[in-house]
Amino acid sequence: MRGFRLAVLGATGAVGSEMLKVLEERRFPIDKLKLLADPNDAGKVVLYSGEQYIVEEARPESFENVQITLVAVNNDVSLHFTPEAVKRNSVVIDNSSAYRMNPKVPLVVPEVNPDDVRYHKGIIANPNCSTTIAVVPLKPLHDYAGLKRIVVSTYQAVSGAGVAGIGELTDQTKQILDGKQISPGVFPYQIAFNLIPHVDYFKDNGYTHEEMKMLNESRKILGLPNLMVSCTCVRVPVYRSHSEAITIETEKELPPEKARELLSTAPGIKIVDNPAKL
Amino acid sequence: MRGFRLAVLGATGAVGSEMLKVLEERRFPIDKLKLLADPNDAGKVVLYSGEQYIVEEARPESFENVQITLVAVNNDVSLHFTPEAVKRNSVVIDNSSAYRMNPKVPLVVPEVNPDDVRYHKGIIANPNCSTTIAVVPLKPLHDYAGLKRIVVSTYQAVSGAGVAGIGELTDQTKQILDGKQISPGVFPYQIAFNLIPHVDYFKDNGYTHEEMKMLNESRKILGLPNLMVSCTCVRVPVYRSHSEAITIETEKELPPEKARELLSTAPGIKIVDNPAKL
Numbered sequence: 035m036r037g038f039r040l041a042v043l044g045a046t047g048a049v050g051s052e053m054l055k056v057l058e059e060r061r062f063p064i065d066k067l068k069l070l071a072d073p074n075d076a077g078k079v080v081l082y083s084g085e086q087y088i089v090e091e092a093r094p095e096s097f098e099n100v101q102i103t104l105v106a107v108n109n110d111v112s113l114h115f116t117p118e119a120v121k122r123n124s125v126v127i128d129n130s131s132a133y134r135m136n137p138k139v140p141l142v143v144p145e146v147n148p149d150d151v152r153y154h155k156g157i158i159a160n161p162n163c164s165t166t167i168a169v170v171p172l173k174p175l176h177d178y179a180g181l182k183r184i185v186v187s188t189y190q191a192v193s194g195a196g197v198a199g200i201g202e203l204t205d206q207t208k209q210i211l212d213g214k215q216i217s218p219g220v221f222p223y224q225i226a227f228n229l230i231p232h233v234d235y236f237k238d239n240g241y242t243h244e245e246m247k248m249l250n251e252s253r254k255i256l257g258l259p260n261l262m263v264s265c266t267c268v269r270v271p272v273y274r275s276h277s278e279a280i281t282i283e284t285e286k287e288l289p290p291e292k293a294r295e296l297l298s299t300a301p302g303i304k305i306v307d308n309p310a311k312l
Numbered sequence: 313m314r315g316f317r318l319a320v321l322g323a324t325g326a327v328g329s330e331m332l333k334v335l336e337e338r339r340f341p342i343d344k345l346k347l348l349a350d351p352n353d354a355g356k357v358v359l360y361s362g363e364q365y366i367v368e369e370a371r372p373e374s375f376e377n378v379q380i381t382l383v384a385v386n387n388d389v390s391l392h393f394t395p396e397a398v399k400r401n402s403v404v405i406d407n408s409s410a411y412r413m414n415p416k417v418p419l420v421v422p423e424v425n426p427d428d429v430r431y432h433k434g435i436i437a438n439p440n441c442s443t444t445i446a447v448v449p450l451k452p453l454h455d456y457a458g459l460k461r462i463v464v465s466t467y468q469a470v471s472g473a474g475v476a477g478i479g480e481l482t483d484q485t486k487q488i489l490d491g492k493q494i495s496p497g498v499f500p501y502q503i504a505f506n507l508i509p510h511v512d513y514f515k516d517n518g519y520t521h522e523e524m525k526m527l528n529e530s531r532k533i534l535g536l537p538n539l540m541v542s543c544t545c546v547r548v549p550v551y552r553s554h555s556e557a558i559t560i561e562t563e564k565e566l567p568p569e570k571a572r573e574l575l576s577t578a579p580g581i582k583i584v585d586n587p588a589k590l
Binding site for chain 2: 185187189203204207208211222227228229231232235236240264266268270271272273277279281290309310311
């Protein structure tokens with residue numbers, strides 16, 4: 035089996051590193067791997083599958099002869115480099131939100147709408163973290179009972195703010211335990227032993243940008259343009275793994291036992307509960 | 313102005329201490345103060361308004377000649393002593409859940425249904441912490457627009473589990489920062505840097521006891537026996553102050569500006585938001 039010529043743009047960030055870890059774990063077939071980052075990180079050495087790779091500065095020419103580009107950078111950087119990669123016939127899988135709501139770009143979660151990749155014209159977007167973990171369980175429930183409305187409260191880990199967010203939780207926690215003053219940097223308010231119901235900026239309609247992503251992206255991925263969605267996004271002092279409480283309203287009756295049965299066989303889902311434990 | 317002869321049962325616990333602090337802050341008129349606790353704490357000295365009080369062991373006779381008894385103990389202890397206090401003509405304000413759903417006992421939040429105290433026969437119950445903070449803002453919104461349904465997700469601090477819960481959060485946090493093993497005691501799972509969607513035990517219907525309190529107590533306090541309530545209760549690694557995300561459905565249209573206006577003049581509410589801060 036021949037492998038792919040693959041590039042990771044943003045290879046040294048929190049998401050890029052995680053992508054490399056997953057590619058390695060899944061033994062994704064790679065013939066040639068290119069690690070791209072901004073000039074500051076060029077020259078760094080990264081280990082992948084036991085081999086050393088030197089991080090290169092991303093330039094338009096970097097994407098020559100690359101079949102697949104994974105993009106793990108912010109919107110501005112994606113908007114700058116993604117067209118360059120596409121121009122050079124690379125398929126871009128973009129983790130930023132730059133292209134998500136573009137009607138020509140499929141927004142795909144493999145467990146939910148894999149067939150949507152078929153209409154791609156060079157770019158495939160993947161959704162916001164909170165949306166991804168919501169649509170995976172919602173899909174099998176929708177297929178059976180028809181979703182009318184979802185109400186979501188999130189409990190989002192600091193990892194969503196990258197390596198710096200994780201560091202800030204540790205630093206602030208130590209400072210508070212030592213009775214010292216803290217001064218917020220990555221997050222707008224204290225995050226240690228605290229909650230921040232304010233992820234990303236507020237839009238004119240009173241929802242945050244993060245909350246509106248849940249509305250717009252869920253509708254696109256599930257193919258339900260009229261789905262009613264109300265979401266409250268809250269940052270919590272947890273390192274990794276976002277959590278969500280989702281209340282749904284369906285067309286057809288959906289008893290808890292049926293929901294449990296549907297979820298137990300759905301892809302990407304593991305039911306974890308232990309009601310007996312006190 | 314003459315004061316009352318008042319007793320606090322459970323005066324040395326987390327809630328009892330807080331009650332004393334509030335009585336002192338509000339300069340509640342007291343002629344004679346009795347601090348009652350279990351035999352282990354009898355003899356302890358507590359400072360109130362600059363005076364020393366010696367904690368007494370609670371006995372049935374303790375309530376002789378006491379006009380008001382504040383009860384801050386668990387259900388079993390309340391069920392044991394509350395009737396003894398009532399028998400001796402003391403009015404009992406009970407913070408436990410022992411009498412809350414008794415139809416002869418008013419369940420009162422002063423900002424919401426103060427007039428319900430009128431039907432008391434010696435016992436006035438106050439609700440669960442999560443319910444209290446929900447009904448205070450819900451009341452003015454209901455009066456204007458008519459509540460049909462509420463969906464609540466809680467973010468409950470460890471203080472809800474008393475002094476021991478607060479200590480466990482500190483201890484586990486230090487252990488994790490030091491790379492040590494933790495062993496849960498007060499909470500069924502790790503609480504430091506973690507969430508526990510499991511407050512109190514699970515009932516046969518799949519909701520926890522804590523979640524059902526929100527349903528039953530909200531209906532009773534708001535006088536809405538058919539109000540639809542769905543609640544997910546989650547313990548979060550925060551020391552004090554519970555938080556809740558509440559999504560409501562109303563009979564009449566209720567634009568956000570109107571809700572803000574109603575809440576800004578309602579008793580016990582301070583609107584805190586700063587959407588401009590990033």
